[in-house]
Amino acid sequence: EAGVAQSPRYKIIEKRQSVAFWCNPISGHATLYWYQQILGQGPKLLIQFQNNGVVDDSQLPKDRFSAERLKGVDSTLKIQPAKLEDSAVYLCASSLEGRLQGNYGYTFGSGTRLTVV
């Protein structure tokens, strides 16, 4: 089966510019996640979708970050305006819904490495 697709792989922008990342999850996976992974740290959840509804966005900096998952499939994550501290790898993951997460875990994409200069 195809994996989780993310694009672009790399992005370099200046601070205060905007940027958008795209994710296509595994077909049939109802749950989609965006994680931020700063160098040397574990992934930190930004937002979790169940189909096209938001389940958890408590750690999303809503003054600059936004995300949507139209039609419950693809998702985009946007940063506007970007700050230096947003430099990180942005990982998208998907999973089966609900209690099946506990049995099957997540499938991650390769990530987008963002550098803000």
Place this chain on the structure above:
Amino acid sequence: GNSVTQMEGPVTLSEEAFLTINCTYTATGYPSLFWYVQYPGEGLQLLLKATKADDKGSNKGFEATYRKETTSFHLEKGSVQVSDSAVYFCALTRNTGGFKTIFGAGTRLFVKA
């Protein structure tokens, strides 16, 4: 609250050495436990899992046993290879009004030829 603590890295081993990466967790009830591996420039890949106490997860020569009495899920491999060099993340999934996964900070492993 729920948390995952891993031993700090980096861990440097010679090829064919025995590997242990410690992981302990804090959670109420019975979370599912996972090890993920991240190779350079890639996303995380599920390595193995255990869904209940005393379960042993295994894959590619790696093993981990779910120990509820010590709240641990240590990763082991009897003979590491250079290709095992990566960052390893311990994680738990817990139903807290929705299924949430928490990751440890990761442990970097270097294996020398």
